[in-house]
């Protein structure tokens with residue numbers, strides 16, 4: 001016996017097809033639509049480089065849909081933390097409760113897209129300055145999908161180039177010509193970057209850094225500094241000259257290790273190769 005499909009569902013699918021073209025998938029069982037899935041981005045007039053968040057919406061149709069509410073799943077959220085995903089779920093629930101008996105998929109897509117457009121900012125912090133991304137911040141998405149304030153990224157790239165030049169300066173002439181050429185790298189994953197630093201530099205500093213109170217050395221910080229120096233390893237006493245082991249010289253050690261190529265030594269504030277990200 002052929003299963004008939006509610007005319008309202010057919011109409012809804014046709015409308016989705018007209019609006020979304022190929023941007024959605026229908027899972028069916030014996031010709032009966034069971035679920036509709038679509039990847040949703042914020043509205044940015046199709047400018048992909050301005051899309052920082054996305055989520056896959058899956059709407060599972062109940063056997064008597066639209067007489068009962070479908071089940072809604074949000075999968076693979078990008079740039080959204082759990083709190084934001086829960087907020088989308090809450091908005092969806094409110095919509096479903098108010099519209100039982102009506103086809104709802106397109107409206108759910110609009111709710112999610114509207115939400116993503118409103119919070120089209122990566123959630124979390126810029127790992128360079130540790131300030132959150134807030135409205136008004138100018139930030140950059142790298143090809144490796146890491147986000148930084150453009151201002152902070154420019155500072156990072158300027159400093160890494162300066163560090164490279166200083167290290168190069170320390171080498172004897174014959175080694176300089178063999179040194180690996182400078183490359184911009186992502187501060188998180190070291191993926192190679194190609195940014196125009198002078199353009200990034202024009203971005204304003206992070207909004208939160210402008211509003212932050214000026215730095216003050218508080219008693220709490222003094223205590224933290226004192227306790228961190230208290231756990232430093234004790235200074236090594238000079239060994240007797242008869243010892244076969246060379247006496248360690250912690251303060252000079254960095255300059256004495258043989259040159260092994262750029263990017264192979266741990267740089268200050270950087271993750272060691274192989275260390276967890």
Ligand SMILES: [Zn+2]
Pocket residue numbers: 126127128129130131148149152206
């Ligand atoms: Zn920053």
Ligand SMILES: [Zn+2]
Pocket residue numbers: 142144145146186187188189190191
């Ligand atoms: Zn990266």
